[in-house]
Amino acid sequence: MDALARSAAAPPLSAEWLGRRRYDDALALQRAAAAAVAAGGPERLLFLEHEPVFTLGRNAHAADVVFTPERCRALGIEIRETDRGGKVTYHGPGQLVGYPIVNLSPGRRDVKRYVTDLEEVLLRTLAELGIRGERSPRKERVTSVWVGNDKIAAIGIHLSRWITTHGFALNVTEEPLPFFAGIVPCGITDGGVTAVERLTGRRLSPRDLVEPVARHFGAVFGREIIPA
Numbered sequence: 001m002d003a004l005a006r007s008a009a010a011p012p013l014s015a016e017w018l019g020r021r022r023y024d025d026a027l028a029l030q031r032a033a034a035a036a037v038a039a040g041g042p043e044r045l046l047f048l049e050h051e052p053v054f055t056l057g058r059n060a061h062a063a064d065v066v067f068t069p070e071r072c073r074a075l076g077i078e079i080r081e082t083d084r085g086g087k088v089t090y091h092g093p094g095q096l097v098g099y100p101i102v103n104l105s106p107g108r109r110d111v112k113r114y115v116t117d118l119e120e121v122l123l124r125t126l127a128e129l130g131i132r133g134e135r136s137p138r139k140e141r142v143t144s145v146w147v148g149n150d151k152i153a154a155i156g157i158h159l160s161r162w163i164t165t166h167g168f169a170l171n172v173t174e175e176p177l178p179f180f181a182g183i184v185p186c187g188i189t190d191g192g193v194t195a196v197e198r199l200t201g202r203r204l205s206p207r208d209l210v211e212p213v214a215r216h217f218g219a220v221f222g223r224e225i226i227p228a
Helices: 003-009 023-038 069-075 111-128 177-182 196-200 206-221
Strands: 012-021 043-050 053-056 078-081 088-091 095-101 144-147 150-160 163-171 224-227
Touching: 012 023, 012 206, 023 043, 023 078, 023 095, 023 163, 043 206, 069 078, 069 177, 088 177, 095 206, 111 144, 111 150, 111 163, 111 206, 163 206, 206 224
Parallel strands: 012 043, 012 224, 053 078
Antiparallel strands: 043 095, 053 088, 095 163, 144 150, 150 163
């Protein structure tokens, strides 16, 4: 099959930059998009930055948030419980957050494969920037991307009838990094966090990485990326 035929056979996926959004607003957008996909509507890949928020996944504990509620309020950090997998993480300005709303049925009905493919998208993007990211072999560090002993990207997903919500967060600038001191990120106490800016010395914005992440997502998942 030549390149043109492959492109024609690939399902379209709308890649959309939404700017900076509060977590609640983005969650409502995801749910509406997932309902549309379930009804046969178009798949979407939503990119955004969040206003500061600590999100607690299904396996999180309240003690994983180290900052007091008073300090969170003073810093403008919201706290939200979510239906994604995983524990607690931080989202905020300087991160590229990606929410794929795709239907894994019938050909990709494998949760582990889906997470591994998301990791692959991020690893390819980092390699394009000259960063050697890797998966950790340690059980407690699954579903994430590391550079040495520092975490650069987190993944937390939710599936309902094989339609995906939530997704990944990639630290682009150094701006998010100090806020991880307010949590036990993903339950990990013996590793640090890092960002593209720290590793490359380049001042990129999250929006600068939308195109390469979307392109690699299309390649890994067999989708034709349609810029919105």
